[in-house]
Amino acid sequence: MSAPVLRPQGDRGDALTVDEYVARLGLWERAGARGRIVAGMIGSADGRATVEGRAGGLSDPVDRALLRAMRAPVDAMLVGAGTLVAEGYANLLDARHREQRAAHGMPEAPVMATISRGLSPALAEVPLFSERGQRIVVFTESEHDLPGHGADVALERFAPGDLTVAGCVERLSARGARTILSEGGPTLLHELARAGLLGELVLTIAAMLVSGDGRSVVHGPVFDPPLALSLQDVARAGDYLFLRYTPRP
Numbered sequence: 001m002s003a004p005v006l007r008p009q010g011d012r013g014d015a016l017t018v019d020e021y022v023a024r025l026g027l028w029e030r031a032g033a034r035g036r037i038v039a040g041m042i043g044s045a046d047g048r049a050t051v052e053g054r055a056g057g058l059s060d061p062v063d064r065a066l067l068r069a070m071r072a073p074v075d076a077m078l079v080g081a082g083t084l085v086a087e088g089y090a091n092l093l094d095a096r097h098r099e100q101r102a103a104h105g106m107p108e109a110p111v112m113a114t115i116s117r118g119l120s121p122a123l124a125e126v127p128l129f130s131e132r133g134q135r136i137v138v139f140t141e142s143e144h145d146l147p148g149h150g151a152d153v154a155l156e157r158f159a160p161g162d163l164t165v166a167g168c169v170e171r172l173s174a175r176g177a178r179t180i181l182s183e184g185g186p187t188l189l190h191e192l193a194r195a196g197l198l199g200e201l202v203l204t205i206a207a208m209l210v211s212g213d214g215r216s217v218v219h220g221p222v223f224d225p226p227l228a229l230s231l232q233d234v235a236r237a238g239d240y241l242f243l244r245y246t247p248r249p
Helices: 018-025 061-071 081-087 095-103 121-125 165-174 186-194
Strands: 005-008 036-044 076-078 111-115 135-140 152-157 179-182 200-206 229-237 240-247
Touching: 005 018, 005 061, 018 061, 036 061, 036 186, 061 095, 061 200, 061 240, 076 165, 081 111, 081 121, 111 165, 135 165, 165 186, 179 186
Parallel strands: 036 179, 036 200, 076 111, 076 179, 111 135, 135 152
Antiparallel strands: 005 229, 200 240, 229 240
16 A cells, blocks of 8 residues: 655645655654644544544544654653543554654653543553553542553652643653653643643644534633634645644744
C-alpha cells in the first residue's frame, strides 16, 4: 500500500508523506528552554469532536498516520484521562517511528502523561497501561493507587484543589520534556489554551457532518474575548483538510 500523502494548498510544492509533513512542522527540532506544546485534534465540518463518543469515528487513514507520525519526535504526550479511556490507547508508535527515535538518540517511546484528579480506576483498563516499558505519568489529587499494571507508571500527586494544567506541564518539563504533543480531549485543549500554553494547533477537518449536542473541538467556558489564531499552513488529503494554527500575540 502506498504511503499516505498530504498535498499542500497553494504554491507550496509537491505532495508530502506524513513523515515529510511532520518534518516541515519542525517537530524534530529540539525546543528551547521554554518548551513547545502542540495539539493534534480532529473535528467534523460542523465542529464536533467525536462520533458516538470517540474521535476515532471522525478519522481516516491519512489522519491516523499523521497523528502517529507526530508522536515520533516528541518527548511526551499529554492526553486527558477520559480520552485515554474512550479511545483505548495502545501501541503509540509504529516500528519505523521507534527507529527514527533511536536515530535521534531518544527513548523508544514518548512519556504518556494524563490528568485524573480523582484517579479513575478505568485508567488501569487502558491497554497502554499493560505495555511493558511504556512510561506513564498520572497527575492526580488522589491518595489512592492504581491497580496492577505492566507499564512504568508514576503518580504525581497534587494537594486537593492545587492541580492545574500549568503545574502538570511544569512537572513534565522538570522530567526533561521539552516538546509535548497533546491529543486532547476538548476540555484539556481548552485548559491549555486558557493558560496560554498552547503553541500550535494542528487541526484535521473531517469531511462529515455530525450535528447533535456533542462536544466541540474545544470545550469549556467561553473565551472572552475569543482567542485569535493565525493560519500557518493548509494541506489536503482527499476530502480532509489539515490546518496548522498558532495563537496570535
